[in-house]
Every structure is written in structure tokens, then in C-alpha cells.
Amino acid sequence: MIKLFAIDMDGTLLNTDDKIDPSTKESILRLNASGVKTVLTSGRVMSSIKFATKDLGEDNPMVATNGALIMANNKILKQYPLKDDHLKELVDFCQEHKFIYHFYDEDTFYSNRLDEDRIRHLKIDNDYGLNYQCNISITDDPIKNLKERKKLAYKILIGCLSSHPYGEEEAVEIIKEKFNHILYITSSGPGAIEIMEPHVNKWEGIKELIEFLGIKVDEVAAIGDSYNDLPMIENAKIGFAMGNGNEKVKSISDYVVADNDNGGISEAAKIILEYNKENPSV
Numbered sequence: 001m002i003k004l005f006a007i008d009m010d011g012t013l014l015n016t017d018d019k020i021d022p023s024t025k026e027s028i029l030r031l032n033a034s035g036v037k038t039v040l041t042s043g044r045v046m047s048s049i050k051f052a053t054k055d056l057g058e059d060n061p062m063v064a065t066n067g068a069l070i071m072a073n074n075k076i077l078k079q080y081p082l083k084d085d086h087l088k089e090l091v092d093f094c095q096e097h098k099f100i101y102h103f104y105d106e107d108t109f110y111s112n113r114l115d116e117d118r119i120r121h122l123k124i125d126n127d128y129g130l131n132y133q134c135n136i137s138i139t140d141d142p143i144k145n146l147k148e149r150k151k152l153a154y155k156i157l158i159g160c161l162s163s164h165p166y167g168e169e170e171a172v173e174i175i176k177e178k179f180n181h182i183l184y185i186t187s188s189g190p191g192a193i194e195i196m197e198p199h200v201n202k203w204e205g206i207k208e209l210i211e212f213l214g215i216k217v218d219e220v221a222a223i224g225d226s227y228n229d230l231p232m233i234e235n236a237k238i239g240f241a242m243g244n245g246n247e248k249v250k251s252i253s254d255y256v257v258a259d260n261d262n263g264g265i266s267e268a269a270k271i272i273l274e275y276n277k278e279n280p281s282v
Contacts, residue, residue, distance in 0.1 A: 001281040002036055002272050003215045006063070006206050006232050007265065008224035009042040009052060010121065010188060012242050015261045018121050020055055027269035028056055034273060039063060039209065041202050043188045043228050044154065047107035048122055048133040061213070065104055066186065066228050067205030068154035068196050074108075078208045078276065080200045081152035086183060090156050090195060091143055093178060099171070100160040103142070105151035108135040110142040118159060159192040187227040194228060200235070203231035222266050225249060238275065240268045 007013050007028075007217035008060045015021055028038050039061050043133060046064040053060060061072040070078045082090070087103065094101040095112070096223050102118065109119060114136070122133045139145045146153055158175060161168040175193050176185055184196050194218035202222075210220060222229070225245035228242050233239035241250040243259035257267040 001032050001219060001276050001279050001282075002238060003219040004037045004039055004206070004210060004213070004221070005031060005269075005272060006039050006041040006202070006220065006222040008202075008226075008229050009040055009044055009049070011244055011260055012223055012229075013040065013052065013106065013226035013260075013265065020052065020228065021261075021263070023263055024265045025056055026280045027266040028058070028160070031269050031272065032058055032060070034276065036272060036276070037215075038063070039206070041067075041206060041222070041224075041232060043194055045109065045122075045134045047135075051124070051133040055110040061209050063205035063209060064106070065155040065201060066194060066196055066200065067202045068200045069106060070205050070208050072209065072212055079152070079154070079210055080207075081154050081194075082156065082197055086197070087153050087156065088143060090179070090183075094158060095176075097166075097171075097174065098255060099158045099164065099175075101158045103146075103153040103156040104134075105146065105149075105153060108137055108149075108151070110137045110139075110146055110153070112138065112140060112142055114138045115160070126180040131135075154196070156195050157192055158195070161193065162191040169280075186230075188226045188228045202228060202233045206232055206236075221268070221272055223257070223265065238272065240271075 031038055037060055040051055041063040046069055049062045049064050060265045063070050068080045102109055124131050137145050161171045164171050184198050184200050186194050218237045220236045221238040222232040223240035224233055225242040239253045241253035241256045242264045257264040
């Protein structure tokens with residue numbers, strides 16, 4: 001029986017307008033009502049995931065920043081921040097090569113320059129008050145600002161690689177050559193690289209969570225669309241690839257469902273509910 005369904009956000013939960021379709025919300029609520037705990041498992045900052053869970057009307061556990069931050073019962077369960085020396089080396093490297101970068105604590109975006117295109121997915125449509133799903137800190141020295149606030153960084157993203165003078169392919173090669181032996185490098189989409197401490201990924205975050213919840217590994221399903229979803233899809237009892245997912249994700253999945261504009265999660269939910277009818281908990 002499936003008891004936990006790990007759901008990626010961008011390209012999976014969210015449609016191409018960065019919204020949750022009503023049918024997707026209905027399917028998630030139906031799963032929760034049946035006893036399947038739905039857990040948003042994203043590379044996003046924690047405050048953005050909290051915003052999505054509020055929209056869903058569910059207060060479920062969350063796995064943020066690709067598994068570096070796990071929350072349950074509104075408390076941080078586990079955290080795996082970037083070490084200070086790793087963060088400094090990454091930022092110095094980005095500045096040396098003029099790479100566009102940002103990093104996150106649990107609720108703040110830090111960078112040395114503001115590019116609104118990079119934070120468009122975090123925008124809130126309201127007419128007054130905070131209009132982003134996280135705080136935004138732009139300073140000459142983002143690490144100094146992080147430390148002054150007595151915070152920890154969980155993930156760094158190096159982006160806009162397709163427009164970098166090196167070109168995306170060469171830029172990715174340079175980044176991997178420098179850091180692949182000491183850090184975990186992945187991607188949630190074209191033009192960007194995401195970096196965490198070694199052994200930090202979505203599946204490791206899920207494992208921490210299910211141990212806390214008393215759920216077995218073979219009671220987990222997962223769905224996603226990109227490279228940072230591979231560990232959880234490959235290791236889950238049932239792995240789903242979105243129709244808009246890349247070919248690598250599709251190749252290791254048990255099912256390929258519709259895309260994020262045409263009910264992919266709803267299709268997966270039906271498969272899970274049917275599976276649970278055929279495989280009830282003993």
C-alpha cells in the first residue's frame with residue numbers, strides 16, 4: 001500500500017503558469033482523505049513550499065531545497081546546510097567566472113544582483129503587502145548578510161548559463177570539474193545548476209521523513225519531471241514521470257503520465273488509489 005506520495009513542484013504540481021490546477025488540487029485532497037500523505041518535495045525555498053501547501057489547504061510535511069531541509073509538524077526535522085567553506089568557495093567561484101547565482105536559507109533569497117526573471121516563479125499576485133513567496137536580500141556581500149542574520153544556506157543555484165559567454169555546455173563542465181568531487185550537483189531545468197552538500201537529494205530527504213512518520217520505503221510513490229527528481233523516482237515503490245519530463249526521468253519511471261497542463265498528477269493519483277485497492281495494508 002502506498003502511504004506517502006512525494007510530489008515535485010515546478011513542472012509537476014504547478015502548470016506552465018506556475019499555478020495549481022483545480023483538478024490537481026482535488027486529486028491531492030482525495031489522496032489525503034484516503035490515507036495517502038502527500039508531501040511536496042522541491043528544490044524551492046521552504047517558504048515557497050509553505051505557500052503552496054496553504055493553497056492546497058493541507059498542512060503536510062515538506063522537503064525543501066532538494067532534501068537539505070525537512071519539515072514536519074511545523075518544525076524543522078532535519079537540516080543539511082552548506083558548510084561555510086563550501087559556500088564561500090562557491091560564491092568566490094561564481095564571482096570569478098561572472099556566473100549569476102543565488103542561495104537560500106529557509107525563507108530568504110540571497111544574491112549580489114537582482115534579476116526579476118529569476119524570481120518571477122516566486123511572485124504573489126496581490127495588490128498590497130509582500131508580493132513574493134520569500135524574502136529577498138540583494139547585497140554586495142550576500143554571505144556577510146546571511147551570517148549577520150545568523151542563518152544557514154541550504155542550496156546554491158547557478159543560473160542563466162545559456163546566456164553566459166562560455167555557453168551552457170562549457171559552463172556546466174567547468175562547474176562540475178570544480179565541485180563534482182566534493183558536492184552534489186543536479187538540475188531542475190535547462191540553464192541552471194543546483195548544488196548541495198554530498199548525499200543531499202530528494203530521496204535522502206524522503207527517507208528521513210518516512211523514518212519519522214513510521215512509513216516503509218516500499219510504501220512511497222514519487223512524481224517529477226527533471227534531474228533533481230531522479231533519486232526519488234528511481235527508489236520509490238512507484239515512480240511517475242510527467243509527460244513534460246525529460247527523457248532520463250521517463251526512462252527510469254514505472255509510469256509516464258500526462259503533462260503538467262493536462263492532469264498528470266490526477267492520472268498518477270488514480271493509479272495510486274487503484275494500487276491501494278489491490279494492495280491493502282495488512
